[in-house]
Amino acid sequence: xxxxxxxxxxxxxxxxxxxxxxxxxxxxxTAVTEAxxxxxxxxxxxxxxxxxxxxxxxxxxxxSKSASVTYKSSNTKYAKVSNKGIVxxxxxxxxxxxxxVKQNNKTYSLKVAITVKNPYVSITTxxxxxxxxxxxxFKAKTYGLSSxxxxxxxxxxxxxxxxxxxxxxxxxxxxxxxxARAVGKTASCTVSI
Numbered sequence: 001x002x003x004x005x006x007x008x009x010x011x012x013x014x015x016x017x018x019x020x021x022x023x024x025x026x027x028x029x030t031a032v033t034e035a036x037x038x039x040x041x042x043x044x045x046x047x048x049x050x051x052x053x054x055x056x057x058x059x060x061x062x063x064s065k066s067a068s069v070t071y072k073s074s075n076t077k078y079a080k081v082s083n084k085g086i087v088x089x090x091x092x093x094x095x096x097x098x099x100x101v102k103q104n105n106k107t108y109s110l111k112v113a114i115t116v117k118n119p120y121v122s123i124t125t126x127x128x129x130x131x132x133x134x135x136x137x138f139k140a141k142t143y144g145l146s147s148x149x150x151x152x153x154x155x156x157x158x159x160x161x162x163x164x165x166x167x168x169x170x171x172x173x174x175x176x177x178x179x180a181r182a183v184g185k186t187a188s189c190t191v192s193i
Contacts, residue, residue, distance in 0.1 A: 038062040040101050046113040049089035050144020058085040067103035079114045089116040119144030121187040129192050130170040138166040140180035153179045
């Protein structure tokens with residue numbers, strides 16, 4: 001009787017192992033990989049913003065739809081962050097936005113370094129010496145300004161003239177200042193002729 005019981009138990013175990021293996025092998029591979037999802041990461045680890053200019057939306061890779069996300073600024077004097085991850089530049093300085101993500105029964109702390117600068121204009125292509133009758137085209141760029149349109153001028157039109165696209169023509173010997181202006185901000189450089 002004992003041998004029959006043991007045989008019956010062994011047969012039941014064998015049937016359970018066979019059907020258990022079949023059931024496990026029917027689980028799609030994607031379901032297994034989704035269960036072991038990757039840790040979320042910020043798409044950018046640092047960002048430069050400008051006072052009074054555009055906001056910045058923090059985004060992440062591998063963030064699940066069911067994740068719980070909270071945001072905090074290390075210094076709201078320079079950069080504030082909303083509960084949706086939108087960073088608003090307040091004043092020139094630095095802040096770190098820390099995002100706490102709870103996903104797949106794990107907690108992640110992610111950081112984005114924010115540098116806030118005052119808007120400005122910069123002369124990007126320049127020359128400090130020109131010969132009389134020589135020409136040179138200056139170029140400038142705006143940072144954190146609502147308009148990229150640059151207006152050009154010179155300190156002394158007897159020494160040099162400059163066109164609306166930054167082309168300077170040297171007329172007489174001397175030293176002249178070149179000005180690039182946009183939305184109330186000015187950059188300058190000196191040219192010796």
